[in-house]
Amino acid sequence: MDFDGQKRAERYFQIIIILFAVVGFIWGYITQQFSQTLYILFAGVTVSALLTLIPWSIYRRKPLQWQAVLDQASKGASQQGSANMTQLKTKKKKLKD
């Protein structure tokens, strides 16, 4: 799940749960059974869990655009590094002598 997908997943489950909660509240008030309200709310929770917990493909549409790898620069850096290493080794040898 990319960043945009995470944002949308959170918004989706909030909207779905609040929608079910409002409908459940009205239905519970009509039937005068608070348990009905909670059952409808749990139905909403199940629906939103199925829709947003699993990283469906719709949440992976905007992957982060990383900068392209700079081949030349990275090669040079690694060569310099190896050169430094050889320098260190020679220094150590000198100290031992």
Add this chain to the structure above:
Amino acid sequence: MNSFTSRLNSLFAFTLSVMAALTFCCFLTTVFNDHIRPVELNVAKVLVKNVPDYSADRERSDLGLITFDLSTDILLELISLTKVEHLQPIFNWNVKQLFLYLTAEYKTSEHALNQVVLWDKIVERGDNTILDLKNAHTKYYFWDFGNGLKGNSNVTLTLSWNVIPNAGTLPKVQGSGSHKIVFPDQYTSGRI
């Protein structure tokens, strides 16, 4: 929100918040109900005995013996909105059960206020809510703390109830309607 478990966590937390809000709203819809119902009370037999109270100080105390009639339809409550009175079920979506209790209240020379619970009943939601008792015996002894019942002509019987809700306050309601008991001037002795 990047992993399954963190999404599960935030979903669960959000659900709990919504449930709390729903419960509070449910309480708000019933907060102005007064739960008052008319109650008809009457007494058939009224006797008073003077016997040692072994459960307390072993002194001879007054023991009232009464049988009572009680009639009420607890199902509906009287609501007065803008001078128009109409009946509304006392059992709504925020009431689980009622605890009804019959109280005798009186004054003696020693104590300014005495309250004795004589009878009680639990009415759950879905139970029969029409109460019609005839010549019923009290469930608990009507002991006076001393000798204040003989000749006492101002003992008031009332029916009260606690409304046990899903959420919110626990109202204590006194039914409208009471009955005044007049105890005889003579003690009854022997078996009745």
